[in-house]
Amino acid sequence: MSVTSVTHLNFRGEARAALDFYRSVFGGDLATVTYQDAGAVDDPAEADQVMWGQVTAENGFRVMAYDVPSRLPWDRGENSFFVSVRGDDAAEVTEYWEKLSVGADVVQPLGPAQWAPLYGMLKDRYGVVWVLDVVSGYGG
Known part of the structure; x- marks a missing residue:
């Protein structure tokens, strides 16, 4: 059995831009599912935000991200990870x-x-x- 740990980053409306940026740095493939794609739209203004996203590169780099909906608390924090x-x-x-x-x-x-x-x-x-x-x- 093998286990892989993947960093999962939480954003407020910036997940797609961040994932695009990380892909430009490390290469690989980007996959995203928006709240609209998943049929999980609570706020129409957030329909195109990322409900789940991931960059996966052949060199082993992996990162996941999503946009925390406005109905949930979120704080970028200081030195949280x-x-x-x-x-x-x-x-x-x-x-x-x-x-x-x-x-x-x-x-x-x-x-x-x-x-x-x-x-x-x-x-x-x-x-x-x-x-x-x-x-x-x-x-x-």
Whole structure:
């Protein structure tokens, strides 16, 4: 048996734009179901918002997202989660960093760290905090 963990991001009206952006960074396929598609429209203004969405790439990247309906509480929060992307190829990780960093607030610039050949943290234009690093052996 195998188990896969997928980060599921919650937005308020920005899920499609965020998923499109993540697809532009990591590649892969985008699938979405709107509230209209599912026949689950509570508010006509939200009919075209994402009830379920996912980006799936051949390189192993996966992320899911949806738009929390206005009838439910939602708060972006502060430091409520990070999305961690780990790779073994510095060039590939750097390419993801460069794309994600457009319009982002850099928390820790991508560079060598005591525990990794490359490590960086940023908050993207959608308020999602990303940690990118190159995997190294742990010698602790």
